[in-house]
Amino acid sequence: MSISNLRARGACMAGDNDISLTDVIPTALGAVIPSLAFARPDLARRLAMPSADAVVVILVDGLGLLPLQEHLGHARTLRSFRDGIEAAYSVVPSTTAAGITACGTGQLPGRTRMVGYSVFHGEQIFNLLAFTEGIDPAHWQQCPTYFEELRELGIQSATILPAKFAGSGLTTAALRGAHFVPATGWDERCDAAVTELKQGRKLVYLYWSDIDACGHSYGTDSTQWSDALEDFDAGLGRFLSRIPAGVRVVLTADHGMVNIDFSQILDVAQTPALRDGVRVVAGETRAVHVHCERGEDPERVQERWDNFLGERAWVVGPSELSELMGDGPGLAETGDFVAFSRGRGGIVDSRTQSAGAMSLTGVHGSLTQEEMLIPLIRLA
Numbered sequence: 001m002s003i004s005n006l007r008a009r010g011a012c013m014a015g016d017n018d019i020s021l022t023d024v025i026p027t028a029l030g031a032v033i034p035s036l037a038f039a040r041p042d043l044a045r046r047l048a049m050p051s052a053d054a055v056v057v058i059l060v061d062g063l064g065l066l067p068l069q070e071h072l073g074h075a076r077t078l079r080s081f082r083d084g085i086e087a088a089y090s091v092v093p094s095t096t097a098a099g100i101t102a103c104g105t106g107q108l109p110g111r112t113r114m115v116g117y118s119v120f121h122g123e124q125i126f127n128l129l130a131f132t133e134g135i136d137p138a139h140w141q142q143c144p145t146y147f148e149e150l151r152e153l154g155i156q157s158a159t160i161l162p163a164k165f166a167g168s169g170l171t172t173a174a175l176r177g178a179h180f181v182p183a184t185g186w187d188e189r190c191d192a193a194v195t196e197l198k199q200g201r202k203l204v205y206l207y208w209s210d211i212d213a214c215g216h217s218y219g220t221d222s223t224q225w226s227d228a229l230e231d232f233d234a235g236l237g238r239f240l241s242r243i244p245a246g247v248r249v250v251l252t253a254d255h256g257m258v259n260i261d262f263s264q265i266l267d268v269a270q271t272p273a274l275r276d277g278v279r280v281v282a283g284e285t286r287a288v289h290v291h292c293e294r295g296e297d298p299e300r301v302q303e304r305w306d307n308f309l310g311e312r313a314w315v316v317g318p319s320e321l322s323e324l325m326g327d328g329p330g331l332a333e334t335g336d337f338v339a340f341s342r343g344r345g346g347i348v349d350s351r352t353q354s355a356g357a358m359s360l361t362g363v364h365g366s367l368t369q370e371e372m373l374i375p376l377i378r379l380a
Contacts, residue, residue: 062212064256099254108326131169
């Protein structure tokens, strides 16, 4: 299924003139060091970013553009930038491992091998946030990061994350090359960012995950989600009042989120049309990697899934996936085909997934506007 056919069926994907998650750091550095080979001063001008001494990139996990717009009443600071919110696009699949690595490298998931929450590899399913023993994330994801490229040029950068993420699989895959600064609470991370800027860092990457966690547990229409946004926004206002002169601040997200209707969830284990001929599924609820049994005809299984799911999903085969995810070694990790859910449904497999993994209220990974559209905002 080509990109044009997917768009015709309602899929939301970036066009040639749109800004994607892969462009965020080049855009930010376009105002700081426009001569860098990968910098995008043209996009910095599009965001009306004046030249700067340094830049902070704030990535808020799970802060999709649509729920943000719906909840701006809870975000006094961000509301003041309403007219400057640019609609940008996540990558496919629209999920954390893929998105943060795309942001950190400028490469699509097919190239980075960060192709979902989980993959079936070497006869095991493991997630691409933490990895698993015996698999080196630097070997798995071999594309150089922007932070590594800056380091080679003698340009200092820093990433600010909780201490537990030091040396983690995703940190190594997506953010290696920067000076790692451990900090936990939002104000503590903002304090650390100010310190790093004063020490001469040209790029500071500041990450926050509480909004995503509330979305997974309660959904984006919950009071818990709006409270999390409100708390983040209040701290953001305090941070913006303290940044040194000559520093720019850009905010974005890795993906959005869909609130699940559990009556629309399909369990592979309990659905013969999906189970027959399928060895295992990986990926995530909204972007399922389907691995067929040995000896099965993958095209026949894909056709059966497509016919059964109908308008509930976009079922995409390997020949089309490179258009969506970029060409590279990651395509070999996505199984025989991928089913991207539409509407508010999803696909799970109780043979291999825990009850907790199958009961998340907010999920993401697919091609809908709610999941693919992210904000890009110049805050200073």
